[in-house]
Amino acid sequence: MSKAAKPRSVVFVLYDGVQLLDVAGAAEVFALAGQLSGQPAYELSFVSARGLVTSSAGLPLGGAPLDAAPKTIHTLVIPGATEAPLRAALRDRALMGWIARATRRSTRVVSVCSGAFMLGALGLLAGRRATTHWLALDQMARAFPDTTVEREALFVEDGHVWTSAGVTTGIDLAMAIVGRDLGADVPLAIARMLVLHLVRPGGQSQFSxxxxxxxxxxxxxxxxxxxxxxxxxxxxxxxxxxxxxxxxxxxxxxxxxxxxxxxxxxxxxxxxxxxxxxxxxxxxxxxxxxxxxxxxxxxxxxxxxxxxxxxxxxxxxxxxxxxxxxxx
Missing domain, CATH: 1.10.10.60 (Homeodomain-like)
Structure with a gap:
């Protein structure tokens, strides 16, 4: 991407109880990509159906209205949550309806951790390989029998849909996306900045x-x-x-x-x-x-x-x- 190129839009969907690190980890990677590459790499926005939401750690997160998202989305990110807030989000017709429409105008659709269940509920995982947090792998297999559940992977790319395992693997997934978009040197620079052990490919096991x-x-x-x-x-x-x-x-x-x-x-x-x-x-x-x-x-x-x-x-x-x- 040249320095004159338009930045890719990255939209994070927020809701009450959203896992804070699912949002913050991936968002920090995308933000640093621009700073460290010297390019207008990504333009981040955060939207929600309810305005201000409360994250899993109790930290309030401000989301713009859903209709304030860019008309054309490059990367749509659906973070996860624990069971109760995730179920509440799945029951939110306004939120789920908007996500369904947004996925159709997104170049790339990404879930972090249990956010994969929202993609599954919308039929985006049908016939695809996908993963989620190791605690929910069996539940995913039961809920979406037409999905091939990858039980060992940190993250999985199948077509334009990317899913990741638990929490911090959203960082690994975001690093892989940045490497795909901007070249391998950028995630390596991000890893040094974030003091990460190394850039982990998706095929690494969830279990060390x-x-x-x-x-x-x-x-x-x-x-x-x-x-x-x-x-x-x-x-x-x-x-x-x-x-x-x-x-x-x-x-x-x-x-x-x-x-x-x-x-x-x-x-x-x-x-x-x-x-x-x-x-x-x-x-x-x-x-x-x-x-x-x-x-x-x-x-x-x-x-x-x-x-x-x-x-x-x-x-x-x-x-x-x-x-x-x-x-x-």
Whole structure:
């Protein structure tokens, strides 16, 4: 897009109880895209059927009247909410009727989290692939049997309709859209500005190994996974782990097996390999750098451990992941 080009209109639909981060996360990405690219990239507007609405966090959000939205919308964004306010929005005939009409004049239609249920109710997900927050995946499958529910994806693009998983994945989706519109350098600049770990492609799982492991332990090992996550590229010994948890090595080893089903060394290796798998999703990072950032002494040791765990070399995994993302 040249500097003289007209900015793309992005319209956010607001309603009482709307998830604040669904709105703010994606909106911030679109706003920063213009600031960091030096282009009039996006023109944001926020509309509602009731004027001032109260977000999920209690923060009031001011929406312009629905008919104040641009006549031609480039990207229409439908954020989500918890069950009660979402059901109320679905029953709001004025709101849903306007959304139905607006989708027909939008180049791209986007939902964040449970906003997908509003698209589904309007028939926009029929025959499409879509996703939503992991807690609502079964409900989506029951409600919209003619939709292919993607249970692992952070976000899904099917034609002009984009859906994303829970809450912060709206940021990932918005970053992908910005990359599509303005080129890959812009979302990378946004990621640096927002201090994000990396730009995540949609095919990454909603469920991370560190988060899954962190959900298991009782209070004695509750700090272990976050402690290790900040030290994956360090030379971490079992003795250091045990000391950080205030245990003897023998007790720590036993508790690791009891809680995680893994010896301490295996647990550390699992976290390192998961970090590597995530980093491989960004093909701008050399494999040797991935190995170092994941805590492996050299690329050869990394490749051997990765292939043993995932059945493919790091380079093969990266190619397969890129191909899957391209075909999605």
């Amino acid at each position: 190994t560190p988060l899954s492991l962190q959900a298991r332990p009782g209070p004695d090992l509750g700090r272990l996974i976050p402690w290790l996550e900040t030290r994956l590229d360090d030379d971490v010994s079992v003795a250091a782990m045990a000391d950080a948890m205030g245990m003897s090595e023998r007790t720590f080893h036993r508790r690791c097996r009891d809680v995680f089903g893994l010896a301490p060394g295996k647990l550390l290796a699992e976290l390192r390999l998961d970090r590597a798998r995530t980093l491989l999703g960004d093909d701008a990072i050399p494999v040797s750098t991935v190995a170092a950032r994941a805590g492996f002494s050299d690329a050869t040791a990394f490749s051997k451990a990765f292939a043993k765990r995932y059945g493919a070399s790091p380079s093969s995994y990266r190619r397969a992941f890129a191909q899957a993302a391209q075909n999605a």
